[in-house]
Amino acid sequence: MDETSRERAHRAWRNAERIKRLSDNLIKLGPWGLGIDGVLAWVPAAGTIYSVGAGALLLYEGVKAxxxxxxxxxxxxxxxxxxxxxxxxxxxxxxxxxxxxxxxAANALQKDIVARHGPVGATVDAPYWRPVTRPVQ
Structure with missing residues (x-):
């Protein structure tokens, strides 16, 4: 297995996680959640644009993975x-x-990635940013 493709697949897994949180899980209500997609569904054009855009991004990540x-x-x-x-x-x-x-859709993609490339490790899930620390003087 090519390490580059594994790295790309795990990046797609993390991106799918972000999309599903934003779209459907910003606010948890028991077993359900509400996200941007649910709120924008009530705004005719905005709901469709968001839904298509986030869906296209998920499919793009699936192809890349x-x-x-x-x-x-x-x-x-x-x-x-x-x-x-x-x-x-x-x-x-x-x-x-x-x-x-x-x-x-994100769950389906994530299961496929784990089956093909293994679970996303703790080191891969590290944050993209680190707080700036300054030496004490």
Missing amino acids: GAAPWTLTRMAAYLLANTAMTEAPIVGWAMDTLFRAHLM
Whole structure:
């Protein structure tokens, strides 16, 4: 296994984690969560734009990670269903708020990455930034 492809796949795993948190898990409500996608579902054009953009980014990460075609197909199906719901006012918006497609697509991608490249290690999950420390004088 090429170390570069493993590194890229694990980066895709982390990006999928961020997208699912932002889209569907900013505020946890028991087993459910509410995120940007659920809130923007009630704003007609903004909800669709966000849903398509975040979904396209997830699919891009899946392609870059070398996900299986079946995984990419499942992800696309979840995301298309989510986007289609926003076309129906009120009922569709409510369904879109409750249907956590970005989370489901991200989970499918993450499972594929773990199966192909192994779990994301603690060293890979290190933060991208470090606080600046100045010597005590």
